[in-house]
Amino acid sequence: MLKSWKVRIGLSILTFFVLLAVFGPVVGGDPRANDIQAISQAPSFQHLFGTTQFGQDVLAQTIAGARGSMLVGILAAVIGTLIAILVGVPAGYFGGAVDNGLNFLTNLFLVMPVLPLILIVAGYVQGTGPFVIALIIGLFGWSGGARTLRAQALSLSSRDFVLAMRMVGEPHRRLIFCEVLPHLTGWISAMFLHGMIGGVMAEAGLAFLGITDSGSISWGTMIQAAQQQSAVLRGLWWWFVPPGLCIALIGTAATLVNFGVDEVSNPKLRMARRSVVVRTRKVAEA
């Protein structure tokens, strides 16, 4: 899998941002320090990414924002993936009435418009720190994953090795955890990655809508602060460009990883890569 350059580049970018989120705030300087000498300044040697209208260093904020955004993204992904496993796997494995109930639940969450729903819930909940936001995002973002896991568990549950173990007399609990789940790790990790990116994007969207507590620093709250202070109308582009670019980079990295994995598992897509096409054409012409 690491042979694919897409997977390699994607994973390196993701690793970089994870490291930035963990160690960044140690080296990044104080994101809240106000430098009154430098207000709304364009990028310079003193402030590589420029300063906000409050004289805060945009670079330091972007680094601190990595932690805020990644924290919400990872938490939301953990919650969403867990629910997806808890709903999807039993539905596919047991079938029958269990499946009917759980599948109805999944379909319900699948068709509900998620963003307005999150907005409404967040509107009622008072005090929305990163944990509450991650919880809300995870609670409403598990249905797609549950559907995939259900289909996979359904096909696994009737395979020979599961049936054999069942005839040996193993309890369902053990069959699910020791026979079915290990075969789903690939799906689950892809789902987790997807959920993390979705979480980062959703957090940014919610922060932009002014839902999240503006005291915490994340890429979303940075863009929201810029929007609130009409940075666009005053030409302070360095305020909102870096955080958005970071989100785009992480999203691209995750898509690259997914593409690479797809190409490894689906030969038809691998055949469609330009390098392969050019190579084949050369061979054919020779």
Next chain:
Amino acid sequence: MLTVLTVLTVRWAFLARRLGFYLAAAAAAIGLNFLLPRLMPGDPSSAIVEELERVSGQQVPAETLLSIRAIFGNPHANLAQQFADYLRQLSHGDLGVSVVNFPVPVADLVWQALPWTLLLVGTTTVTAFAIGTLLGVVAGWKAGSRLDAILTPFTTFLSSVPYFWVALLALWVFGFVLGWTPLSGGYDADLPQGFSLAYAGSVLHHGVLPAATIVFSAFGGWLLGMRNMTVTTVREDYVLLAQAKGLSPRRVMFRYAARNAMLPSFTGFAMALGGVVGGALLTEIVFSYPGIGYLLYEALQKRDYPMMQGVFLLITLAVLLANLVADLAYVLLDPRIRARG
């Protein structure tokens, strides 16, 4: 004769099941709308009444009080009684009174905002789907060609960029730096509203940039999906057969490969149409466009609960309806669904 009959009954059984699901989902949405304000700490209906009296400076009329309590919970009634009141209120099309725009009913404000959203998001959704799908077919048909090698990575990057950020950037470049488009709003406020040429022109002028940003960030998703489906379809036997028969490449590409590759995209498209009502939330906020999304945003900022509830109900029902239509269309388009039931 018998087979025709079986196909028909299977189809009806499938449709009836889907219809049942959507009815249940609609019931769940209405139930959620009913329960949410009642589950939250505090008593929203008293808060709303207080807010109304503060805004208007007068006592709330008795019938408004009844309507608010029906929708947001009457502290003196039990839950079953409350739910009955709530349903009666909804069946009259009464969504309550907006707190911020007292005493305008929520339903009126929603009807005012709806055409703006439908016009902006409806046209852009169709445009983005058409462009993306067409380019996707071409890219997937000649997978690995130069066009594919440029378009596909570019749209991959595009689909990972947060939409509102693109919109902000566009607003800054075209609205602020170049000054080509207005910075906010949906029409020129100085012109009288109506069917005049000048007014239509101002609506168009205000709508171009929001529309362009939506198309720009949405077509990539359609392109990627369609491209990958086409790549997979191109290698099917019936495509090879069509080519062997000597049909023109264009005919094989569109009538054979694309038609089959399009099924998943088509379902997505029908669902996207349902999302039209609530879909352009972020667009409308960035450009201060007077549609449903902006209404919801304003309601949220000012804690206008009746408005939030009403808009959410409308958005959800629209999505459910579109999903139902998507299912119906799918039955017509894909014979395999009919066979399977």
